[in-house]
């Protein structure tokens with residue numbers, strides 16, 4: 016083999032490897048899919064889906080109501096048991112053979128009821144940090160001020176039953192490049208957000224603003240300016256049903272002069288950080 020043919024061969028090999036490798040942009044991509052549903056592609060191309068309420072979500076763009084449209088999913092995180100968060104989680108877990116991590120009591124009930132096998136529903140709890148995608152991606156569950164009943168239709172009776180769903184949480188994900196996302200789940204305003212801001216120092220928050228079940232825009236602005244002080248914020252959990260009346264415009268207005276850049280994006284939009 017001549018030197019020239021060696022170069023050509025190695026170029027072809029490189030091209031083949033590149034085609035098979037996941038997109039590696041040096042950045043993370045965050046795609047909001049309505050309500051709390053979020054698809055994240057990490058620096059090394061791992062796909063994490065948080066609160067996959069998709070097929071029944073009136074705000075999810077039509078093309079993402081097909082679970083195959085998400086592509087390969089590596090990990091599912093669920094903040095609490097309510098239907099607008101657990102959503103399509105069990106189906107997505109089985110389809111991708113991907114673990115669904117949520118509050119310990121929720122995953123325990125999913126296993127006990129036979130919704131998921133134990134290997135797809137591992138248990139964790141608030142304050143714990145897990146690394147199921149390798150040591151470079153750290154996922155910590157933190158407190159949320161909310162509730163977490165699991166409503167499950169018993170196939171034997173056809174009736175709804177209410178089961179233990181653990182305690183609700185939020186997730187702080189530290190990515191390969193050190194960037195930290197705090198997905199807050201559903202929560203009221205609570206003063207320990209000050210501790211979360213000081214201790215974990217999130218760069219980006221995904222913050223509920225709809226009111227009624229969660230913070231309204233005024234509460235969310237207080238949490239952002241006084242407690243969390245992130246570089247970036249994406250308002251979520253609004254306009255999905257008639258109770259969630261808060262708007263991104265009200266949130267931005269309530270923030271006033273702030274060091275946080277707000278992205279009032281639409282479901283389906285993607286941002287890179």
Ligand SMILES: [Zn+2]
Pocket residue numbers: 097099100201228252
């Ligand atoms: Zn909710």
